[in-house]
Amino acid sequence: MFISVRQWKWWLPLALAIPFFCSCRTYNSAVAPYYQAVSQGRFDEASTQLDKARFFRYGRNKLLFNMEKGKTAFLQGRYHESNLYFNAADSILSGYRGSRILDQTLGLVVNPAMQIYQGEDFERLLIHYYKSVNYLQLHQLEDAEVEARRISLGNYALNDRKKNNDKKYSNDAFSLIVQGIVYESAGDVNNAFISYRNAADIFLKSPDRRYYGVDMPAQLQADLLRTADQLGFQQEVQYYEQQFGRVYHRPADNDGGSVLVFWENGLAPVKAESNFFFTLTERGPGNFVFTDPNSRIFIPFDFNLFPRDSCDRLRRHLEAFRVAFPSYVEQPLYYTAADIQRDSTFSTTLEKVEDVNQLAFRTLQERFLKEMGLALTRLAIKKLAEYEIRKNDEVAGELFNLISLLAEKADTRNWQSLPHSIYYSRIPLKKGDNKITLTLKGKDNTQKVEFNVVGNGRLQTLHYASLQKS
Incomplete structure (x- = not known):
């Protein structure tokens, strides 16, 4: 013709x-070798697969690359490297404004997969969680406090985007709990109290005191009442005792401090x-x-x-x-619950704090x-x-x-x-060595993971991930 x-x-x-548009692969299939490696705990291989994936060579996917690399380094215990990637992700998000009009036009004319990936609202806030834990593990408390303040800015921005609509995801209770943990780790009890109070108020305003799949954690209630008592805010103690339906008992002095344990369970959808x-x-x-x-x-x-x-x-x-x-x-869960024990003298069940x-x-x-x-x-x-x-x-x-x-x-x-969901609990420590045993429970299986934590009189953090698919 x-x-x-x-x-x-x-x-x-x-x-x-035609060759460009004919690809029917989803993101999951495009990065399948990486996803399989990370889900099976082969984090070194997962990091290598990220570097090899052609998908991330396009500028529109750079945010995803940095978030995935940052998380993989976090799982490897390479906290400084992890924050280098998360800081790069932050830079991408803050620099997006200049290209917004052209980018939105491209998505409108072609398809949204051609736009620069900006992350889901909850993904952006979880960057702060990982950066905060990284800084705490590196004992960089000043940097952790800076990140804690950025959590407030992230929540303000989310609230503005959703026009303060309580029926939509306009606040994030988990990020505020993390903020409180950071402030408390740095010895700033007043700001820790404010963060815990703000998180608790989100649950109290929600139907059945349940926020996006999470019941108000008893640990949050205890932390709010304890910090209010430490500051001498007895009126607040009485108010939240009534709200929580519990009586506050001042904990015994503990010269070893405590450890805040985070358990990341399963994989996100x-x-x-x-x-x-x-x-x-x-x-x-x-x-x-x-x-x-x-x-x-x-x-x-x-x-x-x-x-x-x-x-x-x-x-x-x-x-x-x-x-x-x-x-x-949704990705199936291999484990569904976890207990934690210290030296056979203290035990508790980890509570879901983020779904x-x-x-x-x-x-x-x-x-x-x-x-x-x-x-x-x-x-x-x-x-x-x-x-x-x-x-x-x-x-x-x-x-x-x-x-x-x-x-x-x-x-x-x-x-x-x-992860599919995040659980946490605070464990009191004795001075010196403490044997911490995390017991993961599934339908037909259990797994025990042991850690040694040295009680030093301060609040510490510990994290463990069980990301495998069933």
């Missing part, structure tokens, strides 16, 4: 775009691609909505976004659309309508461009339509080395 010069203007760029089908219908004169086949979802569509002379054409031809949208797939799995599913659901509306607008823009091309070249218009269909992909990127 003879192709004119005018047609080549469309054929060449579109033909070159991974993103897959789901297809939604919508039809444009008119609901009243001039009111158009996209609705799914079951008429459960209604998304208004504003034709005023487009030039007036294009509206009639869109109304005549804009009928049914397939929209690719991300969906989470990353719940956060992922629910925050995606919260923004579904907004992002689906953007996706439908993107498809309408492509359809309008197709009509304009067809006016001059029918073949090029057909090819553009094909490429548009191939380019319709969901953004399936997420921070995959995050």
